Each structure stands twice: as structure tokens, then as C-alpha cells.
Amino acid sequence: MPRQTEVSPRGLRKARRRFLYLVLLACLLLQTGCWDRREPENVAWVTAIGVDTGEKQPFLFTFQIAVARQFAGGQGGGAGGGGRGETPSQMVFSVEAPSIVVALTASQTFVARHVSLLHTKAVIIGEEIARENLMAFLGAATRFVEFRRSTQVFVARGKARDFLQLLRPKLENNPAWWFELMVAGVEEIGYAPSVRIHELVMDIERDRAPFAPVVAPRLDLAAGEGEIGTEGDRAPASPVPDVVAGDVPRLGELPVDVAGTAVFYQDRLTGYLTARETLVLMMMTRRVRQVAWDIPDPTDPELRLVVTLSTRTPSTLEARMRGGRVRVQVSVKLEAQLASIQSTTDYTVEPELSRLEEAMEKGIKREAEAMLRKTLHEWEADVLRVGRELRKAFATIGDWHRFGWNKRVRRAEVDVAVDVRIRRTGLQRTPAVPKR
Amino acid sequence: MTPMHNLGVREAASMVTAFLLGKAFLRTPVVFAEDGGTAAWLVALIAVLIAACGWLVIRSLLRRHPGENLMEATETALGPVFGTLVNLAYFLFLFLTALTLVRDFADSLVTVILPRTPVSVLIGIFLIVGTYAAYLGVEAISRIAWLFGALVLIGLVFIVIFGLITHAEPDGIFPFWGYGPAQTVGMGIVRSSMLGKLVLMGVVATQFRSARDVERTALWALAAGGGLLVLLTLVYQLVFPYPAAAKISFPLLQMARVILVGRWVQRVEAVFLFAWVIVAVLALATGIFATSRVLAATCKLADYRLLLIPLLILAYSTAHIPPSVYHMEVLGTDVLHTFGGLIAFGLPLLTLLVSLLRRKGGASGAASN
Numbered sequence: 001m002p003r004q005t006e007v008s009p010r011g012l013r014k015a016r017r018r019f020l021y022l023v024l025l026a027c028l029l030l031q032t033g034c035w036d037r038r039e040p041e042n043v044a045w046v047t048a049i050g051v052d053t054g055e056k057q058p059f060l061f062t063f064q065i066a067v068a069r070q071f072a073g074g075q076g077g078g079a080g081g082g083g084r085g086e087t088p089s090q091m092v093f094s095v096e097a098p099s100i101v102v103a104l105t106a107s108q109t110f111v112a113r114h115v116s117l118l119h120t121k122a123v124i125i126g127e128e129i130a131r132e133n134l135m136a137f138l139g140a141a142t143r144f145v146e147f148r149r150s151t152q153v154f155v156a157r158g159k160a161r162d163f164l165q166l167l168r169p170k171l172e173n174n175p176a177w178w179f180e181l182m183v184a185g186v187e188e189i190g191y192a193p194s195v196r197i198h199e200l201v202m203d204i205e206r207d208r209a210p211f212a213p214v215v216a217p218r219l220d221l222a223a224g225e226g227e228i229g230t231e232g233d234r235a236p237a238s239p240v241p242d243v244v245a246g247d248v249p250r251l252g253e254l255p256v257d258v259a260g261t262a263v264f265y266q267d268r269l270t271g272y273l274t275a276r277e278t279l280v281l282m283m284m285t286r287r288v289r290q291v292a293w294d295i296p297d298p299t300d301p302e303l304r305l306v307v308t309l310s311t312r313t314p315s316t317l318e319a320r321m322r323g324g325r326v327r328v329q330v331s332v333k334l335e336a337q338l339a340s341i342q343s344t345t346d347y348t349v350e351p352e353l354s355r356l357e358e359a360m361e362k363g364i365k366r367e368a369e370a371m372l373r374k375t376l377h378e379w380e381a382d383v384l385r386v387g388r389e390l391r392k393a394f395a396t397i398g399d400w401h402r403f404g405w406n407k408r409v410r411r412a413e414v415d416v417a418v419d420v421r422i423r424r425t426g427l428q429r430t431p432a433v434p435k436r
Numbered sequence: 437m438t439p440m441h442n443l444g445v446r447e448a449a450s451m452v453t454a455f456l457l458g459k460a461f462l463r464t465p466v467v468f469a470e471d472g473g474t475a476a477w478l479v480a481l482i483a484v485l486i487a488a489c490g491w492l493v494i495r496s497l498l499r500r501h502p503g504e505n506l507m508e509a510t511e512t513a514l515g516p517v518f519g520t521l522v523n524l525a526y527f528l529f530l531f532l533t534a535l536t537l538v539r540d541f542a543d544s545l546v547t548v549i550l551p552r553t554p555v556s557v558l559i560g561i562f563l564i565v566g567t568y569a570a571y572l573g574v575e576a577i578s579r580i581a582w583l584f585g586a587l588v589l590i591g592l593v594f595i596v597i598f599g600l601i602t603h604a605e606p607d608g609i610f611p612f613w614g615y616g617p618a619q620t621v622g623m624g625i626v627r628s629s630m631l632g633k634l635v636l637m638g639v640v641a642t643q644f645r646s647a648r649d650v651e652r653t654a655l656w657a658l659a660a661g662g663g664l665l666v667l668l669t670l671v672y673q674l675v676f677p678y679p680a681a682a683k684i685s686f687p688l689l690q691m692a693r694v695i696l697v698g699r700w701v702q703r704v705e706a707v708f709l710f711a712w713v714i715v716a717v718l719a720l721a722t723g724i725f726a727t728s729r730v731l732a733a734t735c736k737l738a739d740y741r742l743l744l745i746p747l748l749i750l751a752y753s754t755a756h757i758p759p760s761v762y763h764m765e766v767l768g769t770d771v772l773h774t775f776g777g778l779i780a781f782g783l784p785l786l787t788l789l790v791s792l793l794r795r796k797g798g799a800s801g802a803a804s805n
Contacts, residue, residue, distance in 0.1 A: 202605070
């Protein structure tokens with residue numbers, strides 16, 4: 001009988017069916033979810049991480065964990081920082097560890113649920129770490145799969161631990177929601193930038209001047225010792241405070257501040273820009289919308305004149321190299337709306353209108369140049385991102401490295417041109433004056 | 437007997453595109469960034485152009501041997517001994533391609549989303565699924581590729597657009613020539629090996645309705661696969677500019693993870709994972725099919741499906757040999773994506789030259805298989 005060499009169609013169908021059963025059986029038996037399943041109710045979601053210097057270990061990690069059942073069913077409804085009932089809507093604890101992974105593991109010795117960073121909204125870096133040991137933390141964190149580069153980053157004046165312990169929002173039950181609202185709010189008014197871990201790491205790796213918003217615990221307010229406007233050390237009555245978080249003149253609850261910018265040289269914190277300086281930087285580098293700005297009234301410098309400013313057309317930056325020196329031309333174009341005039345001068349008509357525009361241009365230019373003297377010439381921090389423009393002139397990475405922009409930042413000549421147009425005059429056309 | 441199908445141009449182009457992009461979701465953009473620095477996208481572009489030239493060589497060989505696929509044309513031109521050796525080289529190239537894909541993919545999943553699942557289980561599952569798809573045949577794979585192609589494309593476009601909106605730094609492509617023109621062009625030529633998978637077109641050439649369909653398919657696959665490769669590399673280096681671009685383990689996944697537009701568009705890696713898994717499974721199935729098809733032709737077996745289970749066992753066993761991700765990188769990047777072009781494009785060129793010298797095959801280029 002001849003040997004059969006070809007498979008019959010029926011046999012082939014049978015074999016195919018058997019193979020299909022085998023595949024289905026394998027799929028059923030090897031459901032990978034069995035290994036990696038994680039029920040949400042068994043997870044402790046970390047909403048914010050604080051990083052400080054430890055006493056016995058390199059780091060002291062502080063974790064703010066959301067107590068989800070306290071705010072289930074909605075964001076609103078203030079509950080005295082405690083959500084429903086007396087239980088707070090967040091718990092805060094600190095662990096010393098050589099890295100964040102070890103800190104999370106150590107947390108499992110007292111937190112029954114799996115501590116997860118998958119929904120972390122903010123990382124607060126303590127001042128000491130920011131000045132000395134930032135990359136040791138960031139290097140380990142960015143490798144860790146649960147850590148997201150889209151997380152907001154802040155630098156704390158003082159201890160990040162104090163900030164997280166004092167952070168007990170009254171209006172938001174969900175602590176993560178407070179961070180989202182806060183970041184959006186301070187960025188909108190231009191008092192602090194919104195910076196994510198990704199941007200911070202990119203800036204450090206690209207050898208630029210990284211920056212981050214500043215937060216501060218208000219231990220004085222927490223102790224009921226806050227004060228407003230002491231002579232000399234506080235800002236004058238101005239809508240744009242020339243102070244950094246921690247010094248905002250105020251009283252009352254929620255003893256934490258968010259204002260100002262922490263500026264780094266490479267991976268080390270070099271100094272802080274005040275809220276006012278931050279706003280000037282924002283005008284030069286980003287688009288601002290309806291931010292409050294004040295200048296001394298041209299007719300009476302004792303009085304303040306307030307306008308709202310918006311970017312008219314995006315600011316431009318041109319960088320040129322001449323004889324080894326870098327010359328930078330920044331052009332800022334703004335439009336203004338009168339918001340508050342304390343004097344009786346009518347700035348809605350010429351020539352006062354032009355006079356006011358000129359005064360504002362001079363004022364912003366002066367403050368911009370002062371801010372740049374501090375950042376570029378003192379701290380050698382390229383906050384304007386001039387390097388971005390300069391790189392285009394080089395053909396290869398080797399050429400760019402040989403040029404050594406970082407060593408030339410201090411000697412860069414920057415010319416700031418500010419053009420302000422008062423477009424609208426608010427609801428009042430001429431000033432209201434008492435009848436004499 | 438190997439079932440003879442009539443492959444449609446759209447379906448086959450989708451399949452070849454998935455095969456070309458199989459590893460683009462893993463390390464490919466990082467390799468380009470390591471090679472070219474700020475000129476990573478340029479390295480990718482040059483690699484695609486060189487691969488297009490490589491395809492012209494394969495096409496010329498197929499034109500010269502109408503009605504034959506690459507393996508048959510190779511044997512006709514080089515004779516049974518050398519022809520078999522060259523076909524075995526194609527087999528080895530395709531087998532290593534499938535092997536590195538499944539191991540890299542499994543390792544990535546363990547690192548990123550399934551940390552407690554044994555890698556052997558993931559390798560097993562993907563090989564079983566890939567083998568089953570290969571068993572169903574190239575027509576089934578290509579139709580699935582076409583079916584899911586639009587979804588994958590939407591996912592990729594979504595990531596590209598939102599990646600750019602969120603974090604693009606336009607100066608990421610400067611200095612323009614990266615490590616220099618010589619390095620950029622040189623590495624572009626070397627990395628054309630990454631698109632050596634185009635050899636697949638030679639393997640399935642006889643399963644098209646006409647030679648014109650083969651050429652149209654290759655053209656579309658090169659345009660779509662090559663174009664997406666360059667685009668993804670470009671966007672990646674704008675979001676993760678040099679030198680960070682060369683330091684990321686899973687470039688496109690990280691890009692998806694940093695996307696954040698307002699409160700509502702964030703954590704979009706689910707979209708990415710969807711596209712990633714589909715493309716990886718399709719590429720693996722195509723790789724397993726092509727590997728078994730070449731081996732069957734080399735061994736003069738009428739039906740490639742007889743080899744599927746033995747190949748599955750062989751792939752499963754060998755996928756466990758590299759002890760770490762590093763060793764997989766050496767195998768994938770330093771070996772396969774450095775010298776693979778010599779097999780994928782060099783051997784067809786050699787075969788074509790011998791065919792011309794020995795006056796084997798048809799004299800004209802008018803193929804009508």
C-alpha cells in the first residue's frame with residue numbers, strides 16, 4: 001500500500017480544530033491577569049511625594065496618601081480638611097530610605113494596602129535636596145516604572161515634609177485636586193511656572209537652566225503668628241508681590257504658599273525669583289493672559305496704577321554671535337487694559353495715554369533687565385533659553401560642545417525691547433472724582 | 437502543499453508595514469538617537485532610502501525570475517548547494533528577527549505592565565498566537581493587518597499629535613548633522629538593516645496576482661512603514677531631545693506617558709499599548725510565517741505548516757537563551773540591525789549578479805506570475 005504523503009482536507013480541519021482548542025486552553029490557563037491583578041480598593045494611592053535630606057539615610061520621603069472613601073462621589077464640599085465625618089481625606093507619613101523604591105517597600109511595613117505612585121500629582125523637593133542631591137533622587141525615580149514624568153514638580157523653601165503636613169485644603173477634599181487647581185491658578189496669574197518632572201530632567205540633561213515653582217510651609221501662620229506688611233522686609237502694597245513663597249504677606253488658614261521660581265544651575269538650586277520676577281520672565285518666554293501688573297502712577301509716584309496685561313504677539317528672541325560674544329535681542333509685545341487708577345489723571349486720552357504706555361514699557365524693561373542680571377550674569381542660568389536659538393547655528397554636536405555656551409552665559413549681552421499698547425480702558429472711561 | 441492565495445495590495449502592504457514597524461515600538465528610535473544624536477531622524481530617513489534601493493535589487497531579481505519567489509530564484513541562479521546556503525541565511529535572518537521581537541516584546545511587557553508575570557509565559561503565549569496566525573496563512577494575517585491598520589494608525593497619530601502639543605522642543609533637531617555628516621550617512625546605511633525585513637516581499641512574491649501588485653505593495657509598505665519610522669523618530673527626538681533620546685528604554689511608551697493636555701487628555705498609554713500589541717503580534721505572526729515558508733522552500737517541503745510546531749518549540753527554547761535585556765540588545769542591535777542588511781539586501785544583490793553573469797532566469801524584466 002503506498003504511503004500517504006499529503007494530509008487530507010478532513011484531517012487538516014480536525015488538526016486545525018485541535019490546535020484552536022489548544023490555543024484557547026492555553027489562553028485560559030495562562031491568563032496573565034492572575035499574576036499582576038491589583039484591585040483598586042487594595043491600593044493606597046500616593047497623591048504627593050516630599051523629598052528631604054534624611055538623618056541616617058540619604059533621603060527622607062514623605063508620602064501624602066488620598067483616603068479615597070472620604071471624597072468618593074464628588075470633589076466639592078469643604079469638610080474642614082477632613083472630608084466626610086472626622087476622618088481626614090489624606091494621610092501623611094515619612095520614611096527614611098536610600099531611594100524612593102526602598103521607601104515604598106518600607107511603607108508596606110505599616111500600610112496594609114499596596115502603596116502606588118500611579119496617580120501621584122506632585123513631587124515636592126526640599127531645599128537641601130534641590131541644592132545638593134537632586135539627581136540622586138531624580139535618577140532613581142525616572143527609572144522606576146510607577147513614577148510618571150508628567151508629575152508636577154515643586155521646590156520647597158524649607159522642608160517638603162512640613163509643606164505636606166501643613167497642606168490641609170479646606171475647599172478640596174481630594175488633595176490631588178488641590179495641586180491641579182493650584183498649578184493652573186498660579187500659572188495663569190504668572191506667579192509661578194508649571195513644570196513637570198519631564199521638563200526638569202530634560203533641562204538638566206540638556207545642560208540648560210532648569211526651573212520649578214516654589215512652595216513653602218507657613219509655620220508662622222500655622223502657629224497663628226502671621227503678619228502683614230512689617231516695615232522693610234515685606235512688599236509694598238502691590239498686586240504683584242515681589243516675594244517668594246513663604247513671605248507672602250497674609251493671615252489666615254491654609255498655611256502654605258505657592259509663588260516664585262526656583263532657578264537651577266545644571267542640577268543645583270542657585271536661587272529664587274520672586275512672583276514679580278517670575279511674571280516678567282513669563283512675559284518674555286511664554287504667553288500671558290490678563291495678568292495683573294502695577295507701576296507707580298506717572299503723575300504721582302506714591303500711588304499705584306494697575307493694568308491687566310496680555311501677550312499681543314508671542315515674544316521673539318534673536319541671538320547672534322559676534323567675536324565670541326553672544327548678543328540677544330528680546331522683543332516683548334503686550335496689550336493692556338486699565339484696571340485701577342488711584343489718581344485723578346485721565347489716562348484714557350492723549351497725551352496721558354502715550355505717557356502711561358511709555359512708563360509701563362520703561363518699568364517692565366527695567367525689571368526685566370534686573371531679573372536677567374540676576375539670572376544670566378550672577379547665576380549663569382539661561383532662563384531665556386538662548387541656547388535653543390544658538391544651537392541652530394552649529395552643524396554638529398561637537399561644534400556646539402566646543403563652543404561651550406554655558407561658560408558664555410555670564411557675558412551675554414541682552415537687549416530687551418518692550419512695546420505696550422493700551423487697548424481698553426475698563427468699565428470706567430474717565431476717573432470718578434468727588435464734586436468740589 | 438502550501439496554500440496559494442491571492443494577496444491584495446492593501447492587505448499585504450498593511451502586513452509588511454506591521455512587520456517593518458514591529459520593533460519601532462521598542463528600541464528602534466533609541467538606536468537612531470544613539471547613532472545620530474540630534475540627527476536621529478536623518479539616520480532613519482537615510483536607512484529608509486537605502487532600504488528602498490535594497491528593495492530595487494530584490495525586485496530586479498524577481499523580475500529576472502518571473503513566477504519564482506526569492507528562494508526559488510536564488511536556487512535557480514546559484515544552484516542547489518549555494519542556493520540552499522543562501523536560503524538558509526534568509527531563514528536565519530527571519531528567524532532571528534522573530535526571535536528578538538518576541539523576546540524584546542515579552543521583556544518590555546514584564547518591565548512596564550506585567551512585572552509579576554513570568555517572561556516564559558508571555559513568550560509562550562505570543563508564540564502560540566503568532567504560530568496560529570501563521571498556520572492560517574499569509575492571507576489571514578494580511579487581512580487582519582488591514583482590518584486593524586486604521587486603528588493602529590489612529591493610535592499613532594494621536595500619540596504623535598499630543599506628544600508634539602505637550603512637550604515638543606523644536607531645537608531638538610539641532611545641530612542638524614548630529615555627530616557629523618559622515619557618521620549620519622554611514623549609520624543610515626548600516627541601519628538599513630532594520631528594514632531588511634523587506635525580504636518578506638520576495639518570500640511572498642508568488643502569492644500576489646501579478647508582479648505589478650508585488651511592486652505596488654512594496655512601494656506602499658515602504659512609504660507607510662518607512663514614513664512612520666522617520667516620523668516617529670522625529671517626534672520622539674523633539675519630545676526627548678538629545679542626549680535624553682538615547683537613554684530611554686521604551687521611547688514611544690515614555691512619549692505616551694508624558695502626554696498631558698489639560699485635565700482630560702492624560703494617561704494615554706492605553707492607546708499606545710493597544711497599537712503596540714496589535715503591531716507586535718502581527719509582526720510576529722508574519723515573521724513566523726516567513727521563517728517557516730523559507731525553511732519549507734529550502735527543504736523542498738510542499739507545506740510550510742508542517743514546520744510550524746517544530747519552529748515554535750525551537751523559537752520558544754532559543755528565546756530563553758539570552759540571559760538579559762543587554763544580551764538581547766547586542767543580538768538585536770549590534771548583530772541583526774548592523775549586519776542584517778548584508779543578508780537582506782547583499783545576498784539578493786549577489787544572486788542578481790550571478791544570475792546576470794550566468795544568464796540564468798528571464799532576460800527581460802516583463803514578469804507576469
